[in-house]
Amino acid sequence: MNGRFPGRVMALDLGSKRIGVAISDPTRTIAQSYGVVKRKSREEDFARYQQIVSEQKITLLVVGLPTTSEGGDSDTAVWIREYIAEFGQQCAVPIEFWDESYTTVQAEDSLRQRGKRGKKARQQVDAVAAAFILQSYLDAHKNVIG
DSSP states (O other): OBBSSOSEEEEEEEOSSEEEEEEEOTTSOOEEEEEEEEOOOHHHHHHHHHHHHHHTTEEEEEEEEOBOTTSSBOHHHHHHHHHHHHHHTTOOSOEEEEEOTTHHHHHHHHHHHTTOOHHHHHHHHHHHHHHHHHHHHHHHHTTOBO
């Protein structure tokens, strides 16, 4: 089994209006888009994440973190770290950050190649971006045996 913990991994691609969610298979090999959570309040967002963690038996949460071209934290990254620190106080699973650079561009290209455009594509792009973040994480950790 890949990683330090067995079980499914959930990834979040946090945005100002929507949060993309992706989940791995139990062997931590393949990432799949799960859906999009429309941001409401932190309390409601956190409750939704907890519901998914519980329903899907998540054992690790990976959060996309945008870095600057110099490798530092962008203003958005600072906000994400603070937001996730608050969520982490009530979340029982470990949380790791993962570089999300260019995942939205990859997601948009992927949807375009599959013929999805316009509003429908915009609604899916966050979940697809979360899947790219998660797949990148899984691929980087596939040789790490717990």
